[in-house]
Structure formats: structure tokens, C-alpha cells
Amino acid sequence: MPPQLTLVLGGARSGKSAYAEALLADAPEAVYLATAQPGDEEMAERIHHHQSRRGAAWTTVEEPLDLTGALALHCRAGRPLLVDCLTLWLSNVLLADGDPGAAIERLAAALPDLPGRLVMVANEVGLGIVPDNALARAFRDHAGRLNQRVAAAAQRVVFIAAGLPLMLKDHR
Amino acid sequence: MPPQLTLVLGGARSGKSAYAEALLADAPEAVYLATAQPGDEEMAERIHHHQSRRGAAWTTVEEPLDLTGALALHCRAGRPLLVDCLTLWLSNVLLADGDPGAAIERLAAALPDLPGRLVMVANEVGLGIVPDNALARAFRDHAGRLNQRVAAAAQRVVFIAAGLPLMLKDHR
Amino acid sequence: MPPQLTLVLGGARSGKSAYAEALLADAPEAVYLATAQPGDEEMAERIHHHQSRRGAAWTTVEEPLDLTGALALHCRAGRPLLVDCLTLWLSNVLLADGDPGAAIERLAAALPDLPGRLVMVANEVGLGIVPDNALARAFRDHAGRLNQRVAAAAQRVVFIAAGLPLMLKDHR
Secondary structure, X not given: OOOOEEEEEEOOOOOHHHHHHHHOOOOOOXXXXXXXXXXXXXXXXXXXXXXXXXXXXXXXXXXXXXXXXXXXXXXXXXXXXXXXXXXXXXHHHHHOOOOHHHHHHHHHHHHHHOOOOEEEEEEOOOOOOOOOOHHHHHHHHHHHXXXXXXXXXXXXEEEEEOOEEEEEEEOO | OOXXXXXXXXXXXXXXXXXXHHHOOOOOOOEEEEOOOOOOHHHHHHHHHHHHHXXXXXXXXXXXXXXXXXXXXXXXXXXXXXXXXXXXXXXXXXXXXXOHHHHHHHHHHHHHHOOOOEEEEEEOOOOOOOOOOHHHHHHHHHHHHHHHHHHHHOXXXXXXXXXXXXXXXXXX | OOOOEEEEEEOOOOOHHHHHHHHOOXXXXXXXXXXXXXXXXXXXXXXXXXXXXXXXXXXXEEOOOXXXXXXXXXXXXXXXXXXEOHHHHHHHHHHOOOXXXXXXXXXXXXXXXXXXXXXXXXXXXXOOOOOOOHHHHHHHHHHHHHHHHHHHHOOXXXXXXXXXXXXXXXXX
């Protein structure tokens, strides 16, 4: 039996999205929950690159802010869902003047009751030098807490570097 | 027998302090050696957060600069000690116009002779983009060397990501 | 039989160069392919530090830009070669207004046909906060792709933290 919740953690361009998609490659009705907002050119190009790789078999839904609501709506037994990515969602919450701490708690509280198979992608952002500005430091702290909370709820946590997986947790 | 020296390495908000504290949870007389200086609000809040998690069973001592001296004073057989964290100590040494290279060598030379069980927490800060300013680059280099020296002396080295441990070394 | 291609991945001052050199310590005629340019004092000092550690047994060649050409020239059966490092080479290509995407593809296409034993060192730079400036973001993306391409071609990929190895791939 595949694990109910998998967290795929990695750096920028580490291959984490491709790895996460491959975990659901056998699922005919997978849903791709995109948290990105195609606000600028860079992001629009990245979204397009990911879409063309996934192909037509996936249903794509977009939700930049109400991730917990979107999961309740789209996560169904027998229909796996991929969230790409948690870190972008957190950034959207912060930029919209939301309360990231509360949003993380709401998400963490909802995870154990979701009925379907779920793969979540997140960035590890805390392994560089301490950022100069306070907002970046706060973001980094929230991102670290978010990763810890989702990892605690997950049955499987994989760290990706250079496209290669390292298993951090595998409870099945 | 638990290892004499354990290094717990990780990113910001990776759960490394909580993991390090749990390693000494069975020790009734553990000493917490804090290297932080409660100079600003952010740091004061972080120190308070850590203190409330540890509870009253720990004795807390503070030493921002003379870490090697404090270890000689407080590290005793039968009384485990947790240093949180090495990276902040290094930063204090740099800000006080000390010689970080010499301070690292003094610490590394003292480690093998300490009589008690010792857990040291450190940040990995070298996995982001090269910093723009020379001071940050120098700090990153010193921090990397410090981690290598302590890891070489340790019997156990654990890397923490999203609250989960990855064993880098386990010589017992 | 040692693997044909090994990628040694790690952060700043993680001990990756020393680890990579030790992999070829038994090879009497090893070639060190340096991609650094001794343009500034910091870099000159780093190059000198690495040279004095390697000692006289190594032949050093320097090639900051045409890495694929230099590999074709110097990579020979029975004579192992160490490239230190890929990330600096990528940075040189970018600074010389080259096309990093095309350069990465040329390198990746050449790797499978090289006759000798090859060890390549690269930096992981994608695990910090998203950089403010677009050039640094582009560099980080290219560096991530480069690491993925070389890791896919390699038989062995090792991640180094605090001087300690973590095997990401070992196909022999």
C-alpha cells in the first residue's frame, strides 16, 4: 500500500517536482494542485515547463491561498493529489498579509483526516547564511516550522539532491 | 554506552535543538550552555521559547565568547552538557573582533579530553548561494571549518531536516 | 572496479574537495583540472591552500571556460582526473556571457564517452532563501540543473556535510 502522505523536500532545481510527479505516475486521475501565481514572467515560464512535463493525464487546479480548503475539496479516496509547492503557498500567505502561523496550524490539523493519497512538495530554505532582512528571516522560520509539521504527519519524507532521493522517514 | 560527543547539524528551524535536547532527556542533571546573547527582541524570544520547552530540570549557563573555558568549567563526568549553538558562538567571536580560526583550534584541541557526555548543536550555512559581502563569506567559511573539526572529533554526527534525523557518523 | 564517474556534492567548506582528492589518492598520475581563475586575492589563497594539500604527485591543468574541451584533451584511460569545481566553471561561463544551458548540455553529452576515471566536485547552492537578484536566481537554477545532469550520468554521487559522506547513488 502506498503511504497516505508523502513529503518531498529539496532545494531549488533539485528535481523534487519531477520526483513527486513520478510517485503518482501510475495514478490515472491525479490532481495537480498548483500554488504558484503566474504573476511574473519567470514564474509563468516555470509553470509552463512543469505543465508540459506532466502531460494531459493530470487535472490541474490552482489555489494560491486557501490550501486547506482546496485540499478538503479535491482530496478524494482513489484520486491522488500533488501539491506543488508548500513553500510558495506560505510565501503567498505572507504577501497577502495573512497569519502564516495560523495557516500552518490549520493545514497540519487537517492533514490526518484527508481521505486520499497526497504528495506534497516543499523547499528547504534554511541551509544558507542568515538573511539580512527581517522578513526573509521570518519567512525562513515559518518555512522550517511548516516542513517540520508536515513531516511529522507524513508516513514518508524524501529529501532530494541533484535529482536523487534520500529517505528521511518511511513508516508504512 | 552513549557516545561522548554528538554533533547535531541542521538548518534554521530544522528541529535540531529539540532533537539535541531529547538526546539528553534521560539525564537528570543536564547543563544547557547557551551561547546566545539576548541583545535583541528576536533573540530574546527564541531563548525564551527554548527555555520553556526544556523545563526546570536543566541548569542553564550562558557563555557567548569563552566556550572552551566554559566547557572546562562545566563539563563533568556523569553530568551531560548541551551547547546551543556553536554557530552563534562563532558569530559572537567574529563580532567581538576575536580570531575565529584560533578559537576553533582551541575548541577542537580541548574536545577529546572533556570528561562528560557532550551534545553540540550547529547550523549548516554553506548550502545557499555565495553571499555578496566578504564578511558573510568569511563567516560561512569559518562555520564550515568549525563543523568539520567538531564532526571529526565526534563519535556521532546527525543531520536534521524537517525534524528528522539522518545519521552521518555513528562510531560507538 | 572504481566507478567511471563520481560526483562529490556539498556546501561551502564542507570538505568536498578533500574527500574528492582522497578518492584518487591511490592513483599515481592523477590530473587536477582547476576551473578557478586566480583573479582576486580570496580565490588565489584558496587555490594555494588546495595545491599545498594535494602535494606534488598531481599534475595541475587550468581551464576556466572550455571544460568539455579540456576533458576530451586530458581524460585518458588509466589516468584519473579530478574537476574542481563544476559550479565555478558555470559561474565563469555566465560571467563570460556564454550560454550556460548549452554548455551544460555539451558537458552532459560528452560524459558517457570519456575513457578515464573521473571525479567531479560541485556545490549545492539551492538550499537557502530565494536570492533577491535575478542573476543569482538564474545561476542557482543553472547550478541545480547541472548537478542533476551530472548526477544522472554518474555511477556514484556523494553528498558531503561537515566532512562526512552520505551516499546518494552507488551503481557499480
